[in-house]
Amino acid sequence: MASEHSYSSASWVLLPSQRLLWWTGLVMVPLLAVAVAAIDSVAGLAALIGLLLFLLVLVTDGMACAGLGREMTLSCRDDVMLARNQQGCIELSLHQAPPVELSAFLGPAPWLGCDEPWIRADSTTATRNGADTATLRWSLRPRRRGSWQAEQIVLAMASPWSLWTLQRHYYPKLTVRVLPDIRTVYKECLLYQRRTLAGQARMRLLGRGREYEKLREYQSGDSFEDIHWKATAKHQRLITKEYQMERRQSVYVVVDASRLSGRPAEGGDTPESILERYIQAALGLLLTSARVQDDCGLVVFTDRIRAFLPAKHGREHVQRCREVLGAVEQSEDSPDFEEIGNELRLRIRQRALLVFLTNLDDPALAADFTRQARLLSRQHIVMADMYRPAGATPLFTTKVSESAAIYDALAGHLRWRQLRTLILTLRRNGVRLALLAPGPIAGQLSKQYLAIKQRQLV
Structure with a gap:
């Protein structure tokens, strides 16, 4: 969990205010001109005395301003997590704040969606020990996933006569992480989750289980494949293995973050890349599998596996997977399915459902994936999903109004035929x-997973 720390001012600077600049131009410059022009007269002496009084006021006000906030400390959390396209805020607290008007500058990245980098502190409130506390709050609406670290926070305070502005600089270890939006994904998958949870008690169980339970004597009708030959030789009679229905299976979502995933995706309310849709679908599948009491795991790969979280259950594990998905960045490398397949076979020993979210419209990558998927399918249930390429539809499914569109339709039919051959x-x-x-594809992926659960293929 993120912890909260307090920071003291590392440096400060005293700057002239706009009021001081106006007073200098309207008062100090004319007095200086009169003092120079009529230096031997009474008017020159009076102008000189006026200049000295003005400088005395400046020094007194500056010294009073320099002492403001000397004991003030800034408290904030080290790690702030926000959701993409959702309203959030960064909140900081000022302890032992002076009773003056405070303003603060944070300067977040433009993609965080902060309209006001300079804000004014809320009204100070007195604590039990007599010190004053002020609150700083920046409203944010992040437009994409990512991580941003604050370089510095500047607090500005006006002097008692508003002739100077004191800026105190703080350097907190503040990191803002923007994670995938879990609310939108949950709403999209909610219908399928409710159907599963509502019908789970009356869902018919087909076939037999695959989880070993115990040994027993052979009975008429038992398969010879279930005979335990070592126990049979020891007891001098046929002994068979008895299985039970598995109540918790392992599900791994394997996300492709390579170069082809950076292409723009069609459909949806907002323009996104295919990788963003894959991340939302992966999060939806993780939520669905957690709701039906399955162990869920996460794999992210580019040219090799970049992140691997073993299959577990629980809300903390789903949150950990969400944080890993929030840090995924698209790579310009092509996937090496041979290395990825070998590593998956070494790391995942128990039978599991592997759901690949990848792009197979490249014939070379499709051939490599086919070879490795054939090896993985001997031990696991392998399912692959890819975003339908633009225009990849069979002929005569769309109307063609212009002659030039005929060639686009033919090209789309060839892509569809190539993918259809790959599917077979x-x-x-x-x-x-x-x-x-x-x-949005999170609901489509959850529907496929629930269909596999109902057929008890895992």
Whole structure:
């Protein structure tokens, strides 16, 4: 969890205010001109005395301003987590704040959606020990995922006569992390989750379980595949293995963050990349699997595996997966499916459902994925999903109004035929490939997962 720390002022600077500049131009410059022009007269002497009084006021007001906030400390959390496209805030506290008007400058990154980098502190409130506390609050609406670290925070205070402005500089260790929006994904998957939870008690269980329970004597009708030959040789009679239905399976979401995932995605209310849609779908599948009491894991890869979280259950694990997804960045490398497949076979020993969110419209990458998926399918249930490429539809499914659009339709049909051939090839190897329709895809992925759960394929 993020902790809160207090920071003292590291440096300060005294700057002239706008009022001082006006007084200098309207009073000090004319007095200086009169004192120089009529230095031997009474008027020159009076102008000189006026200059000295003005300088005395400046020094007195500056010395009073320099002592403001000397004991003031700034408190803030080290780690602030926000949701993408959701309203949030950064809140800081000032302890032992002086009873003057305070303003602060944070200067967040433009993509954090902060309209006012300079803000005024809320009215100070007295604490039990007599010290005053002020609150600083910046409203944010992040437009993308990412991480931003504050370089410094500047607090500005006016002098008693508003002739000077004191700026105190603080250097807190403040990091703002923007995570995927969990509310939108949850609403999209809520219908399928409710259906699963509502019908879970009356869902028919098909087939037999795969989780070993105990040994027992052979009965008529038992399969010879279930005979435990070592126990049979020891007891001198046939002994078979008995299984039970698995109540908790392991589900891994494997997200592709390579170069092809950086392409813009069609559909939806906001323009996003394919990687952003994959991240939202992965978060939705993690939430759905957690609601049906399955262990969920996360794998992120580019040219190799960049992040691996073993399958676990619980809200803390889902939050950890969300934080990892929030830090995913698109890479310009191409995936090496041979290395990725070898590492997955080494790390995931228990039978699990592997859901790949990747791009297979490149024939070379599709061939590499087919070879590795065939090996993975011997131990796991492998399912692949990819965002449907733009225009990849069969002929005569869309109306063509211009002759030039005929060639676009033919090109789309060729892409669709290539993907259709890939789907059939993977199906023969025990791998399911689905083309996700343009737009939000979290609900589509959750629907596929729940269908696999109902058929008890895991």
